[in-house]
Amino acid sequence: METTNKEFRNYDKLAIDAAVRKHYQKMRQNQTYDYVKRMQEKYLKFDKPMDLWEAMEKLNHLIDVSDPDLDLPNIQHLIQSAEAIRADDRPDWMQLVGLIHDLGKVMYLWGSDEDGTSQAEQWGLVGDIFVVGCALPNSCVYPEFNALNSDMSDERYNTSQGIYQTRCGLDNLTLAWGHDEYLYQVLSHHKANKIPKEGMVMIRYHSFYPWHTGGSYQNLMNEQDKQYKIWVDDFNKYDLYTKCEQTYDLNEIKDYYQPIAEKYLGKGPIYW
Template structure:
């Protein structure tokens, strides 16, 4: 895909550029203000019901109607980002399961189909759907995008939640943390609940933590991590190059891509519906 890249790597994730700045910044202001520990618990209870059957390719088609308002690098329907990521991996001969993860890693954004403005899980209000995530239940680090918004969160004025460890034990590990609610955790839990899921552990980690930039890029939360998380970071860094640097103006035809990717999807996820 080198022939369609239009930016240098250093130009990605620039949150102070052009006309998009105001919209992206407002998204993160809402996200940081409203994503509290209690909110995250409520969203898990509300959305992790696994009672809405939908085939994977139907979910892909639904992302034709969603543009991620938090993304400063791409203003295309989200399904194009998924195809760009997968095709980047395919071009470099990465394993088929990893190509599949590239293809589906943002499918949790299908939550908008049954989301609401109030929850921040709709097309209009995406602060509970997309964007870099952070840990709730402990102090927000300065490695968050727009750290000036950290103090707007009510939890940062609650002694239960505003210390370095907060509600967690030192060394508890990523898998025991509650992250800001969004498409990563949603898809991870949907896949974990799916009886035919055969995606390797590396792929499931990529799904769950790819938006957790304050950890995998910012270097925060060191006291909460354990040894296993170092392996997680290696997997995420490997995935991240395709998630980020394949973003470009190139448009793929979803129907043309189906012939190649659907058999891979059925190999690791079966041919039946997934329960969302």
């Protein structure tokens, strides 16, 4: 994959700073441990059948307000990622992961402003995620907002270990609520899912920047997580550095990706 000199994830650009800062302020303030548990109970019902391609089409109507690099409908970012992975002749399952990795954002269809899971209020839907149940690290984007989180004045949650055991591992942490965890859980409960573990890790942790880029939470990591980071870093080259203004028609690329999707996800609907 070729990269350009374009600067990505620059959160100091004046044109986007106010909107993105406001998003992260709300996210840091509202994403508490109790909030995440409520969202898990509310949204992990797996009772809304929807075809994969219909879900893809729905992202034509969503622009990620937390992204400082791209203001196109989210479906374009997905196709850009998948096509770059395809161009590098990476495995077909990884191409599929590129195509669907943000598909959990369809939560906005049944989300609400109050939960931060709607088009208007996306602080429970998109953005860099972090661990809830322990102290927020300075590696979070806009760390000045960490103090707004009420958990940081709760002695159960405001230490570096918080409610967790040392070296418990990523899979035993509760992360901020958003599209990553939502899609991961949906696919984990989808009986036809055959995406390999590498792909599921890429889906679940690609927005976990304080960990994979910031180097935080080392006290909670286990040996398995070292491999997780290799997989996520590999994927994130395509998630981040493929963002551009080129657009695609979903119908034109569907013929190529549909057999791959059926190979790993089956032909029936996915239950969201």
